[in-house]
Amino acid sequence: MNKNFSRRDFLKIGGLAAIAGTASGTILAKAKSPEPPDKPFDDICGIPPAQIMDHGDGLPGAGDVDHEKNGFNPGEILYDFDYGKVSTLPNGQTLREYEIIALDKSIEIVPGIQFPAWTYNGRIPGPTLRATEGDRVRIRFRNGSGHPHSMHFHGFHPGEMDGVPGTGPGGMVESGGEFVYEFDAEPFGLHLYHCHVFPLARHIAKGLYGTFIVDPKEGRPPVDKEMVMVMHGIDIDFDNGNDFYAVNGIPFYYQNHPIQIKVGEKIRIYLVNILEFDFVNSFHLHANFFHYYPTGTSLTPSEFTDTIIQGQAQRGILEFTYKYPGMYMFHAHVTEFAELGWNGMFEVTA
């Protein structure tokens, strides 16, 4: 949370939006729509900006960014699992090969506001890499960014594959360089990867992170739909405080595009928190409870609840089914995060 987020910052964001150009600051336009407020923002004391934006169209953050120009869409990232190029090694082990490139890229995060991101494969979050316990994974990482980067995986691997400066050539890959990270996928569970070049907070906050799923050898029980959700923040003015919060890259996306599920469908969500600058994030599901598997390292859930808290790099698997049709919110149960973008809907139909 940016502790100083205030009307001043709202105006600053407005300023950035204006700089970003276009019919811009759709946010500002939004704030004024359908009728201009009868007072300038400076006179609306004590009301958080998101609530000011709320006036007029019921929900904050309405309006879409240009997903085509961004080159990715959170609606697709939700279901996009990269199993790699699969082959068999002479010893019989399954080999999965992945291609990752770091790219500097401008991303429209809310209408009219561009964020100069650092990305894996041009998207935030990076690809969801998926393997089975015991597979060999080989990740060819190329650095097409103007800055040095790395890939640091959570899980078991030799030190020189850890992607941390000082551990060998994979610790910091210079602009234009490349490195192949290779190790066995273990332990089974829900993991993540991120750049580990310093200053670390900046390299993460700029967008260099993704999910790494290691399925147990025997698999998990079948479900009807699996989704991946990466919770993160966006610090658009680089003051080490988040200005927006999101799941899978774009604030408010699943509020504007409710996730479609059916009554009785078994849903499994791979939930990862990589939020920088704030100590905790959370996930709350409305009108329902979920079974929770912290880090996904056990097949027995530890909790049956409707709200969980995750610190940075904590993650867990959620499983649930809706009994009744309807529209159901899911969001950070930190109200400020929800109002600044970490807010979505499930649309459950019969």
Ligand SMILES: [Cu+2]
């Ligand atoms: Cu980096």
